[in-house]
Amino acid sequence: MVERKGLEDLPGVGPATAEKLKEAGYGSIEALAVSSSSEVASIADIGESTAQKIINAARLAADVGGFETGDQVLERRKLVGKLSFGTKAFDDLMGGGIETQAITEFYGEFGSGKTQVAHQMAVNAQLPIEEKGLEGSVIIIDTENTFRPERITQMVKGLSVRMGTEYDPEIFLKNIHVAKAYNSNHQILLVDTAMDLANKLKDSDKPVRLIIVDSLTAHFRAEYVGRGTLADRQQKLNKHMHELMKFGTLYNAAILVTNQVMSKPDAFFGDPTKPIGGHIVGHTATFRLYLRKSKGEKRIARLVDSPNLPEGEAIFSVTTEGLKD
Numbered sequence: 001m002v003e004r005k006g007l008e009d010l011p012g013v014g015p016a017t018a019e020k021l022k023e024a025g026y027g028s029i030e031a032l033a034v035s036s037s038s039e040v041a042s043i044a045d046i047g048e049s050t051a052q053k054i055i056n057a058a059r060l061a062a063d064v065g066g067f068e069t070g071d072q073v074l075e076r077r078k079l080v081g082k083l084s085f086g087t088k089a090f091d092d093l094m095g096g097g098i099e100t101q102a103i104t105e106f107y108g109e110f111g112s113g114k115t116q117v118a119h120q121m122a123v124n125a126q127l128p129i130e131e132k133g134l135e136g137s138v139i140i141i142d143t144e145n146t147f148r149p150e151r152i153t154q155m156v157k158g159l160s161v162r163m164g165t166e167y168d169p170e171i172f173l174k175n176i177h178v179a180k181a182y183n184s185n186h187q188i189l190l191v192d193t194a195m196d197l198a199n200k201l202k203d204s205d206k207p208v209r210l211i212i213v214d215s216l217t218a219h220f221r222a223e224y225v226g227r228g229t230l231a232d233r234q235q236k237l238n239k240h241m242h243e244l245m246k247f248g249t250l251y252n253a254a255i256l257v258t259n260q261v262m263s264k265p266d267a268f269f270g271d272p273t274k275p276i277g278g279h280i281v282g283h284t285a286t287f288r289l290y291l292r293k294s295k296g297e298k299r300i301a302r303l304v305d306s307p308n309l310p311e312g313e314a315i316f317s318v319t320t321e322g323l324k325d
Contacts, residue, residue: 005029010057012050020044025192027199030250033058083125083210083254084132085117086162087325089314093303094287097132100209100254103245103284105216106301107259107275108291113299114258115146116318117291118214121256122176123155123322125210131163134254136209137175137201139194143187143218147178158321175206184219184236191243198251209253211244216257217276237277241284257285 007018007029024043026032032040032055041051059066068076082097091097098104098121106114122140127133140147153169160167177197181187198208217237224233241257248255259281261273275281275288282288288305297317303309317324 005061007032010054010061012054012057017044017046017054025195027196028250029058030062031195031246033062034246034249079252081129081134081209081252081254082132083121083134085316085323086120086124086132086159087314087316087323089325090301090316090323091132093301093309093312093314094289095309098254098256098287100134100252101248102286103241103248103255103257104287104289105257105259105275105281105285106289106291107261109261109273109293112291112293113316113318114291115214116151117323118212118256118258119148119151120155120323121210121254122212123152123159123172125254126172126175126206127159134209135206136253137177137206138210138212139197139208140176140178141181141187141190141194141211141213142178143181143213143215145180146214149173152176154320155322158319161321177208181219184223184240187213187219188236188240188243191240191247195247195250198247198253202251208251211247211253211255213244213255213257216241216259216281218260221260221276234278237281238284241281245284 007013021044037048037052041048081100084091084097122138125134125138128135156167156169156172179190181190201207220233220237244255259275261275290302290304292300294300297319299316301314303312
């Protein structure tokens, strides 16, 4: 068994520096390895060249940051897990479900099923790997007060019927950690708190394997109004998404974000709805899905962007028991 190194084992990191780094959210060597020297220098109150040496040592210790050959990347990709939606059409569209170490974004109008998908994934993520789950716990950053434990209970009961196994809703609820974000700064800070929690649960039987942000853009949209604030908003949104990506990479977790839409009344052709967040969100999200309402319980999911899957659509239903074909 390989002995895990702590921050104090890195050259140039004494107990005082290690304490400062831990307080700032760098609880592990991996977190330090993917940070910038200016950030670490200002936090730990050390020179930038010293900070760079510490980061380089962390990169060596954590084995990140170097070049790899294509076959090594392929080998590492085998660690990527897939989390099933529990509906065949949706899974087929996404090549088996949402991936770990990737950001999957769902955007659409209110009532299009974004929060329903998030709730369903919070349940499915806890299932064993052989049942297309991730066998882990879930972190939800709730920005619009949409998390409903009652909904989880309904979905777990639906799952029990579907799987023919008696699942206990209380156990599922115990493995979902929810934090309400009161503004965009708080929302960004909560990713650091999530890292601490993931670190604590890393060696437990339910490590964090899914982080959900519902919704990614609501606070940013409300706080940054007008063109003058756009650059600031985009910069913060960019940093936030990269922190989420870092989380996914460090803990091999899936990242699911929901996004609001705006209407383009001047669009004469095609769909007048467009996701918030512009190119920053578009480029940083690995997979983008557009959800829209159909008749009754039916919803249509369209895969808009993916690095390896063809565009396509899936029809699913949102029922009391959860998502169905």
